[in-house]
Amino acid sequence: MNSDFEPPPKTLSILASVGGVITAIIAIAGLNSWSRHLYQTAKLPQSDRAATASVNTLDIAVLDAKSVVLPGKPINLSQLEKATPYIAPHVGRLTADELTITRQAWSYFQRNWNPKTGLVNSVDGFTSVTMWDQAAAIAALVSAKELNIVSATEFDTKMRQMLTTLASMPLYQKELPNKVYNATTLLPVNYGQLDKREEIGWSAIDLGRMAIWLKIVGSKYPALRSHAEKVWQHWQVDRLTKNGQMYGTAVVNGKEQYNQEGRLGYENYAAFGLKLWGLDVERALDHQSQTAFVNLYGQGVPYDRRDYASSGANNYVLSEPFILDGIETGFQALPKAYADRILAAQEARYRATKQLTAVTEDNLDRPPYFVYSGLFVNGQPWATITDTRQQYNNLRFLSAKAAIGWHMLYNTPYTRQLYDFVQANLKSDRGWYNGFYESLHQPNRALTANNNGVILESLLYKQVGKPLVVWANVK
DSSP states (O other), rough: OOOOOOOOOOHHHHHHHHSSSSSHHHHHHHHHHHHHHHHHHOOOHHHHHHHHGGGGOHHHHHHHHHEEEEEEEOOOGGGGGGOOOOTTTTTTOOOOHHHHHHHHHHHHHHBBBBBBTOOSSSBBOOOOOOHHHHHHHHHHHHHHHTTSSOHHHHHHOOOOOHHHHTTTTTTTTTOOOOEEEEETTTOOOOOTTTOOOOOOOHHHHHHHHHHHHHHHHHHHHHGGGGHHHHHHHHHHOTEEEEEEEEEEEEEEEEEEEEEEETTEEEEEEEHHHHHHTTTOOOTOOOSSSEEEEEEEEEEEEEEEEEEEEHHOOOOOOOOHHHHHHHHHHSSSOOHHHHHHHHHHHHHHHHHOOOOOOEEEEEESSSSTTTEEEEETTTTTTTTEEEEEEEBBBGGOOOEEHHHHHHHHHOOHHHHHHHHHHHHOOOTTTTOOEEETTTTEEEOOOOOBHHHHHHHHHHHHHHHHHHHHHHHTOOO
């Protein structure tokens, strides 16, 4: 989920990787030409051929701008009451196509496993890792075991090594995991600079996701419980929360900044993880007091009032935190009614523009390499921006993990179209590409642990028939 990803220096890129997010700049022009040809010959589902063809004749930007009405339609308070964990209506044994998808996703982890440490590269072929992406790797390994992609012995060996590393790695100021590490040497580093030790702070959001997966592993596999608990015990969590909220740090000009972290969506999801370990995150779990609504294509979408102008932080509305909350907790951190509206607005955009829409944040295969592609941010609809608010709407893309995650949760005719599009257009021999660019009409060929990890856990959710913390009997 980290927003601070930067490409490595070109020399490191050539040494470390060919393909993936870290694409050599000199190759982009050639890739663009080849990709236009790929789009022309892509195996689109019949319904999408007509839909995508019409994109060239529609001014989607104008329609997107006209789609906004403030204030939007709120959600009835009765729909926000906590209910039992949500279970999708179509859970059950995976189909042959779905099993093929899981094996394809697992191929990313086979390629990017670091045998010395048990950590997994965040992006294909580049030995950098964040705690958010390592949690995705834990989710992928659990999914691979339960879906019979790896043996119980391989699972046990790899998970023990992974947890042992996490329980002994150097920490930022001996407190909490640094935002990024060299996945081979365990050196705390800055983004894209793998050989220079640099402590740059911690992310509470990243650690909240890791906390959920440590609980899932410890609860589901008793033989690994002590290993999972040692990871948490390795952390000094006193400054991770304050006054019921989550706090992260950054180092700017050599000085530490200590700031409240999270907005509606990721804040609530991550706080749920920290609550499982007994931390006070009551205010971070509050999904009502800072929430307002904006109509997008007629759907009242929730967003956080604390935007950049009022708080100095971006208030992205994205698919991923709601998908993860549904799959992992059964919408115990956020109301399912919020996720309903966020998916409905994306489908409504498709109905109006004929552009398949499943947006969230992710890595790109070209500059600026990481964007937040969302429904609403800082008063702007359907904006694709960097964390520094530079706009790249020309690089908006349909996300593979969002498409498959939404389909596993909802199984509607629209999510089926998203799912079929991913199968037809985003497969590679190294995993699943991150997405498909709307304007460029070509794949976003970035390959990442998070994209493939979310795909794996989404399909595990379908097979086990329960939210994963319920399936693992997390208390």
